[in-house]
Amino acid sequence: MPIKTWLTENLGVRIPIVQGGMMWVGRAELISAVANAGALGFLTALTQPSPEALRAEIRRCRGMLKPNAVQFGVNITLLPAINKPDYMGYAKVAVEEGIRVIETAGDPSPILKYIKANGCTVIHKCVTLKHALRAERLGVDCISIDGIECAGHGGEYDTTSLILLSKCAEELKIPYLASGGFGNGRQLAAALALGASGINMGTRWMATVEAPIHYNVKKAIVDCDENSTVLVLRKFRNTTRLHKNAVSMEVAEIERTKQDVKFEDVAHLMSGKRGKGVYETGDVDAGVWSLGIVAGLIHDIPTCEELAKTIERDAETIIAKTNGLVQTSARL
16 A cells, blocks of 8 residues: 555655755656656756746756656745846746646745746745744645754754654644655655654655766765765854865865854855856766765665655655554453
């Protein structure tokens, strides 16, 4: 029997697993493979240089789907910026192209009314219960809650997924997904036990055959353990978890030792262009790149279909074993 949750019942996915937005990685090759595997994938809008480029990527992704594929969505991350991207432009293209599920991060307010009015389901990604409750009040449909274990931005409070999910169970009225540190079937079973409707994975999807990044990066993830990441930019309240390489460790050292350190002191090292180059060239020390602690649980590079099936099967096995712990006893 398949696992049934809000994700499978409302969004038509076959397996309650999500592939969230990932800068430079969330492209058609990966998202189509995730959809073909029966899970929910999101194209990363801001990986595309313009809304029209996103339109082309959506169409390219559709062209790679098999007849039994499930729907895919678009991630739109809205963050403060000097030169703001055309967030509404990206949202309009997604709606015009028939996308019916949007993953947001940051402040969804500028586009939320529009995408909801056009029938889209909104999954909002955040790192604190306070932000989750605000998003719930704004009208999003589901929360994806990120613990500090996650790759990239995990917030400033170091709250683990175990605590965040338990808090969501107590206080949220809408469904929620477990994000940050998830990558296998045992963890899916645990997330479901904590009330989540599924798991949202990032790092684990990077180590798949179809992920559009260099094989050297995938192999590096497999070779990593749970101690292979470093938190940087804490002094700027922009804490970010990265792969522990030559560049990220230089950033950490500057932050640790330089008096009155300013972001300008490390900006050249944190360049997104350099990070993109890692994925393209396979030189894992060419720039900074995001990596979650879940790397310690990644031991192979399967296809997306193999990964999804393995996670589903292992979760079902764990759930069955866990149910067996409850023994009925005769009452005297």
